[in-house]
Amino acid sequence: MKQFKRDERPVIAVTLNGRRVSAPAEPRMLLSDFIRQALGATGTHVGCEHGVCGCCTVLLDGTAVRSCLTLAAQADGRELTTVESLADQDGTLNALQNAFRNNHALQCGFCTPGILMSFTDYLRRNPKPTEQEVVDVLSGHICRCTGYAGIVAAVLEATGTAAPKTGGKS
Ligand code: FES
Numbered sequence: 001m002k003q004f005k006r007d008e009r010p011v012i013a014v015t016l017n018g019r020r021v022s023a024p025a026e027p028r029m030l031l032s033d034f035i036r037q038a039l040g041a042t043g044t045h046v047g048c049e050h051g052v053c054g055c056c057t058v059l060l061d062g063t064a065v066r067s068c069l070t071l072a073a074q075a076d077g078r079e080l081t082t083v084e085s086l087a088d089q090d091g092t093l094n095a096l097q098n099a100f101r102n103n104h105a106l107q108c109g110f111c112t113p114g115i116l117m118s119f120t121d122y123l124r125r126n127p128k129p130t131e132q133e134v135v136d137v138l139s140g141h142i143c144r145c146t147g148y149a150g151i152v153a154a155v156l157e158a159t160g161t162a163a164p165k166t167g168g169k170s
């Protein structure tokens with residue numbers, strides 16, 4: 001991590017979603033503010049700013065972190081992945097995003113980027129989670145709209161671990 005002199009605004013350089021970018025940042029600037037304000041990637045949302053709600057979650061060198069609890073300086077020279085990376089350039093959603101849409105897993109969408117990024121990290125390590133494991137990961141996020149059931153269903157659908165639906169016409 002760079003050492004800063006008082007009142008210095010050093011340039012922080014990161015690879016954001018595969019592209020090298022840089023911008024000056026105050027030594028105490030939060031990574032969440034750096035991403036949104038300096039880099040203009042506003043898909044990452046900021047809610048509590050205390051590490052509680054999870055909506056600011058991004059990947060730093062592939063690992064999910066709360067960007068509101070991380071300094072921009074800590075990301076210097078590292079790889080940053082945000083929700084903007086998930087869909088294709090033409091806007092085609094990835095499997096997890098599609099499953100969110102299919103299962104009504106978002107309403108206002110404020111919490112959604114952070115949840116998507118947490119599961120992007122988690123599902124790489126555990127591609128076939130149980131329902132309880134999905135619930136455990138989701139426990140690190142607050143959603144004020146959905147009641148969570150749709151989010152759990154979406155993750156299970158995206159990973160092919162959803163139980164077959166019953167009760168339909170035969
Ligand atoms: S804004 Fe970072 S955890 Fe809530």
Ligand code: FES
Nearest residue numbers: 107109143144145
């Ligand atoms: S969809 Fe509104 S907070 Fe989760």
